[in-house]
Amino acid sequence: MYATAFLDLPALQSASGTVTLPGSKSISNRVLLLSALSQGTTVVHDLLDSDDTRVMLAALRQLGCGVDVQGTTVTIDGLGGQLQHHNAIEFFMGNAGTAMRPLTAALAVLGGDFTLKGVPRMHERPIGDLVDALRLLGCSIDYLGNEGFPPLRIGQPTLQLDAPIRVRGDVSSQFLTALLMALPLASASQNIVIDVVGELISKPYIDITLNLLARYGIAVQREGWQRFTIPQGSRYQSPGHIHVEADASSASYFIALGAIAQGTGIRIQGVGAESIQGDIRFMDAAAAMGAHITSGANWLEIKRGAWPLRGITLDCNHIPDAAMTLAVMALYADAPTTLNNIASWRVKETDRIAAMATECRKLGAQIEEGADWLRIHPLPQGQWQRASIHTYDDHRVAMCFSLAAFNPDQVPVRIEDPQCVAKTFPDYFEALFSVAKAPQHNIPVICVDGPTASGKGTLASQVAQQLGYHYLDSGALYRVTAYAALQAGLDLAHDEDPIAALARHLPVRFEGDQIWLANSNVSEAIRTEEAGMNASKVSVLPKVRTALVALQHSFRRLPGLVADGRDMGTVIFPDAALKVFLTADAAQRAQRRHKQLISKGFSVTLEGLRADLEARDARDASRSVAPLKPAQDAVSLDNSSLSIEASVQQVLTWWQSKQAF
Numbered sequence: 041m042y043a044t045a046f047l048d049l050p051a052l053q054s055a056s057g058t059v060t061l062p063g064s065k066s067i068s069n070r071v072l073l074l075s076a077l078s079q080g081t082t083v084v085h086d087l088l089d090s091d092d093t094r095v096m097l098a099a100l101r102q103l104g105c106g107v108d109v110q111g112t113t114v115t116i117d118g119l120g121g122q123l124q125h126h127n128a129i130e131f132f133m134g135n136a137g138t139a140m141r142p143l144t145a146a147l148a149v150l151g152g153d154f155t156l157k158g159v160p161r162m163h164e165r166p167i168g169d170l171v172d173a174l175r176l177l178g179c180s181i182d183y184l185g186n187e188g189f190p191p192l193r194i195g196q197p198t199l200q201l202d203a204p205i206r207v208r209g210d211v212s213s214q215f216l217t218a219l220l221m222a223l224p225l226a227s228a229s230q231n232i233v234i235d236v237v238g239e240l241i242s243k244p245y246i247d248i249t250l251n252l253l254a255r256y257g258i259a260v261q262r263e264g265w266q267r268f269t270i271p272q273g274s275r276y277q278s279p280g281h282i283h284v285e286a287d288a289s290s291a292s293y294f295i296a297l298g299a300i301a302q303g304t305g306i307r308i309q310g311v312g313a314e315s316i317q318g319d320i321r322f323m324d325a326a327a328a329m330g331a332h333i334t335s336g337a338n339w340l341e342i343k344r345g346a347w348p349l350r351g352i353t354l355d356c357n358h359i360p361d362a363a364m365t366l367a368v369m370a371l372y373a374d375a376p377t378t379l380n381n382i383a384s385w386r387v388k389e390t391d392r393i394a395a396m397a398t399e400c401r402k403l404g405a406q407i408e409e410g411a412d413w414l415r416i417h418p419l420p421q422g423q424w425q426r427a428s429i430h431t432y433d434d435h436r437v438a439m440c441f442s443l444a445a446f447n448p449d450q451v452p453v454r455i456e457d458p459q460c461v462a463k464t465f466p467d468y469f470e471a472l473f474s475v476a477k478a479p480q481h482n483i484p485v486i487c488v489d490g491p492t493a494s495g496k497g498t499l500a501s502q503v504a505q506q507l508g509y510h511y512l513d514s515g516a517l518y519r520v521t522a523y524a525a526l527q528a529g530l531d532l533a534h535d536e537d538p539i540a541a542l543a544r545h546l547p548v549r550f551e552g553d554q555i556w557l558a559n560s561n562v563s564e565a566i567r568t569e570e571a572g573m574n575a576s577k578v579s580v581l582p583k584v585r586t587a588l589v590a591l592q593h594s595f596r597r598l599p600g601l602v603a604d605g606r607d608m609g610t611v612i613f614p615d616a617a618l619k620v621f622l623t624a625d626a627a628q629r630a631q632r633r634h635k636q637l638i639s640k641g642f643s644v645t646l647e648g649l650r651a652d653l654e655a656r657d658a659r660d661a662s663r664s665v666a667p668l669k670p671a672q673d674a675v676s677l678d679n680s681s682l683s684i685e686a687s688v689q690q691v692l693t694w695w696q697s698k699q700a701f
């Protein structure tokens with residue numbers, strides 16, 4: 041996840057490959073509860089790992105369900121409709137509506153002594169309609185705080201199920217879902233009829249519920265969207281294994297990506313033509329705009345079809361969330377696109393009509409908007425502008441506008457507060473970068489070169505962290521090479537060819553701040569002064585330097601790179617947009633290194649260190665290949681009397697002036 045203030049997307053060019061999307065939240069929590077209520081063991085595959093599902097799993101454990109979590113595969117030992125524990129259990133539901141409502145209904149029907157609480161925001165989310173419906177059928181539920189809101193206390197019911205149960209359909213479809221999942225537990229001796237009062241909203245979500253109930257052996261009969269009947273004697277039966285579909289709304293970004301980007305196509309794994317999610321119909325809209333889509337039961341493949349895309353006019357009521365993606369696709373079309381019947385956009389995470397209009401305009405597009413519609417005019421080549429996209433704490437705005445990075449003018453796009461995607465898709469940008477490609481010269485590089493112990497590593501890694509960029513510690517590659525050479529019994533001064541051969545296929549891996557050489561963790565071993573000296577010895581060998589070039593270039597990946605070393609700006613990344621030459625006076629550097637080594641338990645003297653540093657710098661600066669010196673276009677930063685924060689800030693300020701948004 042990118043927890044940075046902003047994320048700069050370089051202009052992207054093509055996209056190819058496969059993405060596996062996170063599981064759907066709505067399906068995940070339904071499946072967990074149904075598995076818990078069932079007879080038998082259910083293995084749930086591809087479960088979404090999110091706050092909401094963690095809350096549900098914790099509650100199921102409290103109820104005495106066997107729960108075994110292995111990554112995204114979760115095994116649930118069902119209760120068979122019988123609670124193991126009913127006494128005085130307090131459940132903490134966080135802010136998980138998809139857990140709170142169905143659990144309330146199931147527990148109220150089963151009966152016990154339960155308290156359900158949540159975070160303060162949960163106590164402001166209405167639950168009165170569900171409680172009213174449950175009370176009418178004889179459930180015992182009390183409000184512990186405000187009438188109509190959690191927290192709730194649940195007791196033993198005296199169920200009256202002869203008359204139809206009435207539930208309002210126009211508030212939240214989650215109430216009906218909750219009843220549909222709870223009432224099969226009480227169907228032993230009669231049919232149970234639920235009547236919906238008022239127009240039912242969010243029908244696709246009820247469809248998901250009915251579909252899943254069928255997988256668990258409950259065949260609800262439906263008359264229009266007004267009456268639902270649970271047949272007498274319905275019993276939950278585990279399906280054995282069940283796969284949670286990937287989230288269809290999340291798929292919309294990758295469907296759009298396949299339609300917009302050049303390349304061999306995008307394959308989406310985990311959701312497909314047989315999806316039970318309403319938002320899967322986004323694929324029809326994308327196809328109408330020109331996407332070339334093929335599909336299987338649980339996969340989709342998308343390629344560019346018509347190009348430019350075709351402008352469309354569409355009633356988007358059935359795909360409100362995914363339709364936002366159409367607005368950005370429309371920028372790449374041949375005619376205006378009008379999205380109608382989207383009034384609900386105004387009351388989502390933010391006013392999404394206003395947000396999409398404002399941000400599209402920042403890119404240079406002409407937009408018209410009404411109370412419940414939006415018209416997007418195509419944005420021709422030559423008119424795209426660099427924009428810093430405000431994301432309104434709305435995951436979908438952030439994900440939509442990442443698609444603007446494919447613009448024909450090759451301008452980068454800044455996404456503010458990128459971590460807002462965590463709501464449904466924490467690794468969205470990682471998934472995007474795994475398939476999107478940019479020409480190498482578009483991927484920004486910041487170089488930090490300078491002498492030993494000038495503080496390059498700390499500065500470079502912190503700048504990388506602030507920008508969400510990759511980090512290359514090139515010194516570590518020389519250190520590891522020297523280490524590996526010694527392990528192999530080579531002579532650092534004379535065995536140039538074998539050391540170069542070793543460097544060319546160096547099995548080095550960086551994992552966070554740990555460095556691995558094949559299967560051994562060498563992080564500590566390569567940090568000694570001696571290892572630094574040895575690195576300096578192998579680094580004068582021209583063939584060794586050449587052998588390490590390709591490896592260093594491979595770190596230049598989306599969305600960008602900060603590299604530190606001696607020749608980053610002069611030799612390895614001569615086209616880098618910002619090159620910093622970092623210095624500090626020798627006394628300062630010796631002192632810093634002294635502190636560092638002492639804190640790690642090495643015994644060294646200040647004088648000895650200073651002599652070592654100077655010897656190392658002299659060798660680095662005087663060698664024939666890639667000697668240590670500032671690149672011609674480098675900016676110098678003497679940090680002898682600067683704090684780390686101030687140095688980082690200085691580099692970020694220089695970077696901002698190069699990357700003006």
Ligand code: C5P
Nearest residue numbers: 514515516518575576579605606607660
């Ligand atoms: O930066 P660090 O102290 O880890 O580097 C160890 C040695 O590796 C340096 O003294 C230098 O001789 C060599 N080196 C190099 N070119 C780089 C990075 C490090 O020659 N880009």
